[in-house]
Amino acid sequence: MTMFLVDITIENKPTIRDPEGEVIEKDLMVRNGYQQIRGVRTAKLLKLKLEAKNETAAKEIAAKMCDDLRIYNPLVSMCSISVRVSD
């Protein structure tokens, strides 16, 4: 078995407004000189350590858990999973 580091990023679907991201963009970044910014979305990041036999299995376990335990709310949010081997 190998130890993997798994990042689960949870964010609102594009159709769901993210008022926090809007405020960060408008009132912090653009107002203070970063007019190049064209959109900010906030997200929640869970960093897991997970033991599995390989990278594919690690990703499968994490994805199943996200669905089983409603780690994200499928009505309004989505999640993406990235996996790398732990040092």
Add this chain to the structure above:
Amino acid sequence: MKIAIVVYPGSNCDRDVLRILNNVLNVEAKLIWHTDKNIGEFDGIILPGGFSYGDYLRAGVIAAYSPIMEEIKNMAREEKPVLGICNGFQILVEAGLLPGALLRNIGLKFICKWVGVKVENSDTIFTRHMKKDDVQYMPIAHNEGRYFIDEDNLKELKRHNQIVFRYTSPNKGELEDYNPNGSVEGIAGVCNDKGNVMGLMPHPERASEKLLSPYGDNSGINIFSSIISSIGE
């Protein structure tokens, strides 16, 4: 008749509900810890407000996986009354017992204020002591109260008459559209299609005694008395 009030780690309105049932309505009610699975003796159950599990991950989601949830689902299936108030509403949504989602308030602030709550459907076991379009005055106190539902499911909600409450002006007598948190169509409370599970963000237990209301009324009690009268049948 016996009503259960679930206590999760972080619940903080459980005793307010208990007081209204025991002392104001003279109904037998009991606080039940969320790991207790023996709730078959109860005729109805209330999930109170608070911050179960510190609202970690997402308000209500961890409590939705508590040991007691299977029993709550059984009660819902048996068509016993299940009421979720504020965090209790969030938990029922996360558990899939009510449709939609409760997102962070559109203004990003925790809102604590009294609002008008208009009855949209008086034909439920929770609202039978009210008339359609009656306005109750109750406080809201939440950070994640923006009710969201997509267009297709909103149509279903309307088709089954599941919108129970909408927000209206806090100024007594005014019936203007009012939306403190950005909810879809100002929705403050919904029920399931059978009508025995309801959730609302406002706090009726804090508006059930005249002494506690800046409006000098106690209209919140109508929700609890409606449930009690439905159980007697």
